[in-house]
Amino acid sequence: MADPMDVDQESLRGTKRKADDLSVVTAPRRIKALDPDVVNKIAAGEIIVAPVHALKELIENAVDAGSTSLEVLVKEGGLKLLQITDNGHGIDKEDLSILCERFTTSKLKAFEDLTSIGTYGFRGEALASISHIAHLTVTTRTKESSCAYRAHYDGGHLAPAKPGQSADPKPIAGRQGTQITVEDLFYNVPTRRRAFRSASEEYNKILDVVGRYAVHCDGVALSCKKHGEASTTISTQSTSSTVDRIRQIHGTAVANELIDFTSSEAKWGFTARGWTTNANYHVKKTTLLLFINQRSVDSTNIRKAIEQTYSTFLPKSGHPFTYLSLEIDPQRVDVNVHPTKREVNFLNEDDIIETICNDIRVKLGNVDTSRTFLTQTLLPGARVPLITAETINDSASDAAASFTPKAKLYENNLVRTDAKIRKITSMLPPSTRTSESPALNPSLALEETEYETSDRELVSCRLVTVKELRAEVRDAMHNELTEIFAGHTFVGMVDERQRLVAIQGGVKLYLVDYGMISNEYFYQVGLTDFGNFGSIRFNPPLNLHELLKIAAVREKAFLLAGATEDEDFEVEEVMDLISSQLIERREMLLEYFSFEISNEGEIHSIPLLLKGYLPSMTKLPNFLLRLGPYVNWDDEKKCFETFLRELAAFYVPEQLPPTPGPGEEEDNLDEEVKSRRAYINKVVEEILFPAFRARLIATKSSMNGGVVEVANLKGLYRVFERC
Known part of the structure; x- marks a missing residue:
């Protein structure tokens, strides 16, 4: 008798076929045109x-x-x-x-x-x-x-x-x-x-x-x-206003809290208008009605930027309603990128979004000075009740029995929201604060810088290697740290020598190594603006040979002071090797990095990464010297990565003597050092950290020692409660 469990495998239905069961293809299949239907x-x-x-x-x-x-x-x-x-x-x-x-x-x-x-x-x-x-x-x-x-x-x-x-x-x-x-x-x-x-x-x-x-x-x-x-x-009626249309479709609660805003910038070729809710209104999910050149589209970048803008005005998990109509010069927009026209690509996306969000932030800041509350008018003929201590206590107990009161806002949950209020530097003695003389005024250096707009068209980067480097940055993103920088409040400079500042994120205080963070930021700027850098021009041009000689002599003296003879090198040989490498690749350097070197070895320009900030030119010779041994000129991806890393290191603010403490003298410091320190303090607060807020992707490597939590407001309150 056959075993009932012994079933012919060929009769099984629903089993997967293995590759061996498929018919073997002995000849290439012919390519045929599909039927038009x-x-x-x-x-x-x-x-x-x-x-x-x-x-x-x-x-x-x-x-x-x-x-x-x-x-x-x-x-x-x-x-x-x-x-x-x-x-x-x-x-x-x-x-x-x-x-x-x-x-x-x-x-x-x-x-x-x-x-x-x-x-x-x-x-x-x-x-x-x-x-x-x-x-x-x-x-x-x-x-x-x-x-x-x-x-x-x-x-x-x-x-x-x-x-x-x-x-x-x-x-x-x-x-x-x-x-x-x-x-x-x-x-x-x-x-x-x-x-x-x-x-x-x-x-x-x-x-x-x-x-x-x-x-x-x-x-x-x-x-x-x-x-x-x-x-x-x-x-909806054809004669209805935009607010009336929003009221009919999205309700009165939204329409009553709307504020209008406009934004424009001729340099980026756009104008924007719209309506958005103020801080009195918030829901669990953002509602964004986005139209670009009259076309209804979706944009994750714009949605996230608006949500980030509102994060300082709304409670946690609160989101706004926004209607935005964006008009961009048609020559800057590619409408043919999606079959359903749901998405479009346009030039200067980051700059346009930042401008719009800044204008919305200003509008919200102006409105946020007050809050709206609903009141109940006393009915005609009603007697005004006599307010006594007993009636207050009785009404409070009745309210507690019938309603769930809103949670009380304790001091340990209050966060700093205004970057203009008192900072650490204001607590120092008057003798140690920055001098207001014109020679030491850091804003003077910023105002004296002249900028010219170039007619050069923006280049869309199609290099696979650059896209891979950008993807590596995105994959290494540290979400929590990125959110901290996107919504932080600058507290003050702590130490210029160790390059430390204090920032606040939520109810936590952090010490930040702005040198390490600047290095990562400028590297990311190099990737996003690849092929579209501005330029710092020198008039008259600088001599490449002389700059390399300054750096090489300094490097050789440093090595001879504490190194072995094997590490010695010939200055002229190094100068010739590096200058020939840079001159040979001058066309590539100019096209991708706005780094202009003539055939005679004259430097006409270097890349400009951030408007309003000039790196220390004393670091330029060493930067040029490192382009020889520390840049891989043979592999395209490694070349771009190592060059941008060196460029980022050049742009990192230099270490300076710290501000003297109470009772310490500053007379022995050079006037140039004092001026540069004042300039760096100004730039770090007003240019670098706002730039970090706008576009920094904090990576896991920058979290490693670059940002340290030093205080938690809730934890401090628990400590003081025991005292």
């Missing part, structure tokens, strides 16, 4: 991912057609029916035959037109994609036409309404404008249709998109409702 369905799947994407394309087409009224009708989340009716210019009858063919558009003629595109759509793929995965009907009438025309489409071409009928557009009665009806979306893509969880979820996504365009499109009335229902879910 397959190509069109693949393209449609990239552009129309869900009903909401089809509706977004239709809304944009309607607004491009000059519509002032849009009506949206939805059934089963848009999968069964999606209809949009507008009162725009309409479509000519002669254009209906090619309306749904791919890449047919009235908005683009040459590829160069993409640099000045000012409309929502431009590729002519929306209707074509929809017609390949749904039953599409278009009813349209122009102002000059005596009647409307209705056309049906299937697979990008005209189709008869019923079998046996003509596919030509039929004349019917209708008003000016266009009505587009999309039925049975994804009827021929069953796997995509089954992936949608519920009709209500898709309808909520549709409401979100309609609400965004209802807020943004001035002079356009939008309405949206479910099929079969009399009332509309969203309805």
Whole structure:
């Protein structure tokens, strides 16, 4: 008798096939062109991912057609029916035959037109994609036409309404404008249709998109409702203001706390306007309505920057509502980077975001001087109660019994939020503070620096090695430390010799080695601004040979003072070797680093990494000398990494004698040292640390000894409670 567990393995169902079970391919497979229908369905799947994407394309087409009224009708989340009716210019009858063919558009003629595109759509793929995965009907009438025309489409071409009928557009009665009806979306893509969880979820996504365009499109009335229902879910008037539109869609709680803001910068080619909530309003999740050149897009960088801006104004886990309309010079924007136009790329992204957030921060700071509270007016005829100690105690006990009081804000949870209040240096005796004489005034050095704007166009870095170095920095990011620097408050300089400052993050106090942090920051600046550096120009130019000789003689004297004879070297030999290396690679240095060296060995310029800060020129000879042995000129990735590391080390503020303490004399210090120390103190507080706040990615290596927690306000209170 056969064992019941002894089953023929070939009869098993649902088992995975092994590689050995597959048929062996003995010849290369032939390459064939895909069927056009397959190509069109693949393209449609990239552009129309869900009903909401089809509706977004239709809304944009309607607004491009000059519509002032849009009506949206939805059934089963848009999968069964999606209809949009507008009162725009309409479509000519002669254009209906090619309306749904791919890449047919009235908005683009040459590829160069993409640099000045000012409309929502431009590729002519929306209707074509929809017609390949749904039953599409278009009813349209122009102002000059005596009647409307209705056309049906299937697979990008005209189709008869019923079998046996003509596919030509039929004349019917209708008003000016266009009505587009999309039925049975994804009827021929069953796997995509089954992936949608519920009709209500898709309808909520549709409401979100309609609400965004209802807020943004001035002079356009939008309405949206479910099929079969009399009332509309969203309805806005064409004459409504932006605040009224936000009130209708997002509620009165948001609209009552809105403040308007504007921002612009001709150098970056942008203007921005919008509305954002003040510190009286906060929710658990940020609401960002972002439009770039009138197009609704997403931007993680802008969202995070706005959240970071509000972190100093809102309680923990509190987030704002922001509507932002950003207009950028079309020549600086690449709109053709995403199939659904959800994302765009634009130049100077970091600078534009920083400018906008600074303007929002100023607005919030002006409004944040007061808070709004709701009050209850006494009813007419009511007797004013007599306030006594007993009534206060009684009312307090009654309130405690019926309400949960808000947690009391104790002093050990209070944090410093104003960087302009008293600092460590203000506690020093007057004799030890920085002199206000013009010779020692650090702001004088900053004001005397002249800057010129170059006409050179920004270069988009496409080098794989640079992108890999950027990725390595992102992978090494220390999230907690990055947040501390992004929201820190500068407390004061501690020691110029050890390069220590104190900053506050939340309720904690940290000692920071600004030399180590500056090194990492300038290295990251070198990677992000690669190929687009400014330049520090020398007039007259500096002699490369002489600078190398200064550094080489100094280095040789240092080695001979305590080293063996094996470490000795010939100064002239080193000078010739390094100068020849730099002159030989002068074209690469100029193109990537704005480091200009002539064929005769004259240095005309070096890279400028941070506006407002000039590194110590006494470090320049040693920087040039180290470019020989410490830069790997043979491997591209290592070359860029080691060169930028040396450049960052050159930009790190030098160590200086510390500020004398009480009773100590400063007369024996050189005037130049005093002036440089005052300059460094000014730069560290007003330029370097604001720059760290704006764009530093703190890495795990910079946490290792670079930042040390020295006090915790809550812990200090626990200590003092025992005293």
